Every structure is written in C-alpha cells, then in structure tokens.
Amino acid sequence: MLLLLMPHSAHAISELSPDDELVRAARAGDRVAYGELYRRYAPMVHGVLLARIAPDYVDDLLQEVFLKAMTQMTQLREDDHFGGWIAAIARNRATDQYRRTREMQSTDDFATSIATRGTPGSHAEARIALATIQSLPDAYRETLALRLVEGMTGPEIANRTGLTPESVRVNLHRGMKLLRERLGIGKRDVNHD
Amino acid sequence: MTEPTEDYLWDKSGTPDSEIERLESLLTQFRSESQQPVWIHSPLLYRVERSSAKRFWLSAALALAALALVTVTLAIRARFEWRPGDPWKVVALNGSPRIAGSFVKNRADFSVGQALVTDAASRARIRVASLGVVDVEPGSRVRLVATHATRHQIALDYGTISARMWAPPFSLAVDTPSASLFDLGCAFTLHVESGGYGTVYVTSGWVEFETSSRSIIIPAGAEAVTRPELGPGTPYFSDATPAFKIAVSTFDSHPKDDSVRAMALESVLANARSHDALTLLSLLNRVPLPKRAVVLDRLVAFVPIPDGYSREAVLNLHTDAMDAYWAALHLGSPKNWLMNWKDVLIY
Numbered sequence: 001m002l003l004l005l006m007p008h009s010a011h012a013i014s015e016l017s018p019d020d021e022l023v024r025a026a027r028a029g030d031r032v033a034y035g036e037l038y039r040r041y042a043p044m045v046h047g048v049l050l051a052r053i054a055p056d057y058v059d060d061l062l063q064e065v066f067l068k069a070m071t072q073m074t075q076l077r078e079d080d081h082f083g084g085w086i087a088a089i090a091r092n093r094a095t096d097q098y099r100r101t102r103e104m105q106s107t108d109d110f111a112t113s114i115a116t117r118g119t120p121g122s123h124a125e126a127r128i129a130l131a132t133i134q135s136l137p138d139a140y141r142e143t144l145a146l147r148l149v150e151g152m153t154g155p156e157i158a159n160r161t162g163l164t165p166e167s168v169r170v171n172l173h174r175g176m177k178l179l180r181e182r183l184g185i186g187k188r189d190v191n192h193d
Numbered sequence: 194m195t196e197p198t199e200d201y202l203w204d205k206s207g208t209p210d211s212e213i214e215r216l217e218s219l220l221t222q223f224r225s226e227s228q229q230p231v232w233i234h235s236p237l238l239y240r241v242e243r244s245s246a247k248r249f250w251l252s253a254a255l256a257l258a259a260l261a262l263v264t265v266t267l268a269i270r271a272r273f274e275w276r277p278g279d280p281w282k283v284v285a286l287n288g289s290p291r292i293a294g295s296f297v298k299n300r301a302d303f304s305v306g307q308a309l310v311t312d313a314a315s316r317a318r319i320r321v322a323s324l325g326v327v328d329v330e331p332g333s334r335v336r337l338v339a340t341h342a343t344r345h346q347i348a349l350d351y352g353t354i355s356a357r358m359w360a361p362p363f364s365l366a367v368d369t370p371s372a373s374l375f376d377l378g379c380a381f382t383l384h385v386e387s388g389g390y391g392t393v394y395v396t397s398g399w400v401e402f403e404t405s406s407r408s409i410i411i412p413a414g415a416e417a418v419t420r421p422e423l424g425p426g427t428p429y430f431s432d433a434t435p436a437f438k439i440a441v442s443t444f445d446s447h448p449k450d451d452s453v454r455a456m457a458l459e460s461v462l463a464n465a466r467s468h469d470a471l472t473l474l475s476l477l478n479r480v481p482l483p484k485r486a487v488v489l490d491r492l493v494a495f496v497p498i499p500d501g502y503s504r505e506a507v508l509n510l511h512t513d514a515m516d517a518y519w520a521a522l523h524l525g526s527p528k529n530w531l532m533n534w535k536d537v538l539i540y
Contacts, residue, residue: 058223059225
C-alpha cells in the first residue's frame with residue numbers, strides 16, 4: 001500500500017539528469033532523485049562539515065543535513081541552487097553543533113593536544129593536518145577540506161558549492177599558502193592572487 | 194626534476210606537488226563514504242516530508258490568519274469605540290437643515306444638547322459616531338442626548354428618521370414621546386407624529402421598543418406602533434392584511450375595554466396567516482390567562498409547540514418555553530447582528 005504512495009517518476013531519473021530536474025523530482029517526493037542528489041552532493045556537504053567540526057560527528061551530521069534538506073525542499077526557491085542551499089544548511093548545522101556541545105576543542109588546542117600527545121603514526125599526523133585546516137579562516141578551510149580531504153578539483157568545488165571558479169581558485173591558493181606556513185612545510189612563494 | 198605546478202592544486206593536472214599529494218594521502222581517511230543511507234528510501238519518511246511541507250503552509254496560513262485577526266480587531270475597535278462627548282458629523286442632503294438655530298450649508302458638527310431641525314424642504318444625514326447613519330427626513334426634530342464610548346442616545350421629537358446601524362445591540366437608543374427604541378443591529382424607519390404616536394418599520398435586523406412597563410422586539414419586515422400613555426403595541430408584519438392590522442390596532446388601543454378587545458382579538462385570530470405567528474406569539478403576553486388558550490390554539494395551527502415543552506409551560510409564559518417558541522418562528526436572532534453586514538455598505 002505504501003508503495004502506491006511513492007511517486008512513479010523514478011524510472012526517468014538517471015546519473016545524467018541535470019540537478020534542477022533532480023530537485024524538482026525530489027521536491028515532488030521522488031526518492032530516487034533525492035538519492036542521486038545525495039550521491040552528487042554528499043562529499044561536498046561532508047567537506048563543509050569537516051572544515052568546522054571534529055570528524056567523529058561528521059557522519060551523523062551529514063545524515064541530519066540531508067534529512068533536513070529533504071523535509072524542507074519546498075523552501076528551495078531556485079531549482080539550480082541546491083548546492084549552495086544545502087551547503088548553507090550544513091554550515092548552520094555545524095555551527096549549532098559546535099555551540100551545543102562545546103565538545104570540539106578550539107582548533108589550536110586540538111592541534112596542540114594531538115602534537116603533544118606524541119601519538120605515532122599517520123593517523124596523528126592526519127589529525128594535526130585536519131586541525132590545522134580547521135584553524136584557517138572560513139573561506140580557506142572549507143575549500144581546502146573539499147580539495148585535500150574529499151579529493152574534489154577546483155572546478156568541482158565551484159560547481160557543487162555555487163561559488164565562482166575564481167573565488168575557489170583564490171581560496172585554494174591563499175589557503176594552501178597559509179596551511180603550508182602553519183604546518184611548516186615548504187616555503188614556496190606562490191602568488192596567484 | 195620537474196617543478197610542481199599550481200595546476201595540480203587547482204584541477205590535479207600538471208606535475209603533482211609532493212606535499213599536496215602527501216596531505217591528500219594523509220587526509221583520505223576522513224573522506225566521506227558517499228553510500229546512500231537507507232532512510233532515503235524509507236516510505237515512513239514520505240509522511241515526514243509531506244507533513245513538513247504541510248506544516249510550512251499551515252504555519253504560513255496561521256500567520257496570515259493571526260495578521261488578519263489583529264487587523265480586524267483593530268478595525269472593529271476603531272469602528273465601535275467612540276471618544277465620549279465628541280460631536281457627530283452632519284451633512285445637509287437637501288435644503289438647509291438647522292443645528293442649534295444655525296443653517297447647515299454643507300457639513301457641520303452635531304454636539305450633545307443640540308437639536309437638528311429640518312423643514313419641509315430639507316433633509317440631513319447624521320453619522321452616528323462611527324456606527325452608522327441616521328437620515329433625518331423633512332419636517333423632523335432630532336436631539337443628540339448623549340454619546341459615549343459604545344452607547345449613544347438621540348431623541349426624535351417629531352418627524353421621520355431612517356437609520357442604518359451595524360453595531361452590537363443597544364448601541365443606539367432613540368427616545369420618542371411614548372417609548373424608547375433600541376437598535377439591535379438593524380435598519381429601520383421611525384415616524385413620530387406631533388401627538389406622540391410613533392411607528393417603526395424594521396427593514397433589517399431587530400428593534401426593541403420599550404417603556405418602563407413593557408417591551409417588544411420587532412424583526413425585519415415587521416412594524417409596531419407606540420402610543421402615548423400606552424407604550425408599544427403588538428408587532429405585526431407589514432404585509433399583513435388590512436383587516437388584521439386594524440384588528441391589532443384596535444386591540445392595542447383599548448386596553449380597558451374588554452368587549453372591544455374580545456371582538457378585536459376574534460378578528461385578529463380570524464384574519465391571521467401563518468406568517469402572523471409573530472403577532473400571535475406576542476399576543477400571548479398581552480391577553481389574560483383564560484384567553485391565552487384560544488390564541489395558542491390558533492398559533493399551534495401555524496407553528497407547533499417546540500419539542501420538549503408543554504402546553505402549560507407556554508400558557509404560563511415560562512421563559513424557556515417562550516424562548517423556544519420564538520426560535521421556532523425562524524425569524525433569526527438579534528444576537529446575529531453581525532450577519533447584517535450589508536447595512537454597512539451604504540456608507
């Protein structure tokens with residue numbers, strides 16, 4: 001009986017469907033379409049969250065963000081702005097989480113604690129690198145998390161977040177320069193501003 | 194050795210930067226696993242999604258309703274509340290009516306204690322606070338007796354007025370030489386002769402005629418006469434037969450002449466139509482107990498005694514039984530004055 005309530009347009013949705021078509025279908029209740037949106041945008045949302053909160057919370061919040069977005073699809077006014085819209089939801093949710101739990105240490109403290117604990121191995125190094133990324137200004141840490149953690153290219157970041165390619169390029173290079181300085185790796189003088 | 198290029202940071206093209214590659218490698222462990230969660234296809238969440246959308250629209254509708262309610266409340270307050278003692282506005286419709294002896298050329302204030310007089314060629318319109326209008330016909334004299342926040346009082350010494358009120362019951366009282374009229378949310382025409390006789394014709398809603406000893410209520414379509422020293426008579430519908438009207442008038446005019454009253458009552462009953470149940474029900478209050486049975490018999494022929502009430506209860510004028518009988522006439526209720534909103538459209 002419940003299946004009868006489900007929309008019937010699932011067969012029309014594919015990996016090639018444009019975002020706005022997926023959004024319209026998802027708003028009408030098409031779960032296959034929403035699943036495709038999830039597949040496309042989950043890495044971006046994951047990166048946005050990871051740029052702000054401890055990794056332990058990210059997976060749960062990722063689900064929350066997509067669930068909230070699904071229940072609020074009627075509030076998305078422009079069908080081709082899904083990326084920017086859900087990124088905003090993710091940023092707000094990450095901020096709420098931080099305020100609510102206060103469990104995330106300040107990023108400097110986090111990096112310091114990892115380093116002073118002297119935990120051997122790549123995991124500790126990775127935590128330090130991530131904490132250092134989180135310590136960067138908003139525009140840089142988000143773009144770098146998407147590039148270095150999620151493995152997205154600059155054009156992909158621009159496409160998913162709704163930022164202009166120019167902004168992403170500038171954020172990447174300035175952020176990388178700052179990250180190198182804070183991690184003490186390389187002193188290469190790059191200037192693409 | 195080839196120098197790394199910035200293209201690698203941008204789109205992973207060109208010569209890789211070893212430091213960036215190392216960071217990528219280290220941070221891969223935090224990368225998302227973009228498998229779809231099972232809840233996306235849960236039919237249970239379909240309801241959540243729908244109800245959320247519904248909630249949004251419900252919230253929007255509630256917000257609009259609240260806004261409308263506040264607006265209506267403010268509008269009603271603005272309409273129904275008056276600053277006590279403030280003068281009313283008068284407009285000359287024809288000729289040159291006078292207020293306190295001065296001619297009204299176009300517009301004028303009408304204050305408590307003043308009299309508005311129209312001659313044979315003049316008419317005037319009085320705005321009753323913010324509740325309605327009273328048109329003063331030629332050859333009339335109207336005094337403004339009092340104006341309070343929600344209650345207002347005028348006196349019609351002689352002449353004719355036509356009033357349209359859209360206001361809670363008893364907002365306007367009109368004193369006449371032989372009775373006071375109270376609007377119950379209505380439109381009516383009141384005529385007072387120089388000898389003190391008054392007649393009211395109700396065109397919308399209800400009107401009450403009252404003296405210290407008795408009161409009657411008159412619905413739309415009906416009329417009633419008030420007489421000096423006798424007060425309000427029995428209401429009857431304007432479309433009643435002349436014989437019926439004469440019989441009612443005779444009955445009301447001879448309260449102390451039993452034989453005349455008996456003949457008049459006989460004529461009333463004989464000429465009554467079903468529509469005249471209003472008059473018959475009113476007469477129950479005016480005839481002595483021995484005569485009530487005859488009147489009730491005639492009334493029952495048109496409108497049965499309401500279920501749950503006995504004949505004795507009606508004959509003894511028990512309040513609840515009489516209220517039920519009035520309701521059974523389906524004439525509407527004075528409490529429903531809000532439904533007479535059309536009366537306000539004349540402004």
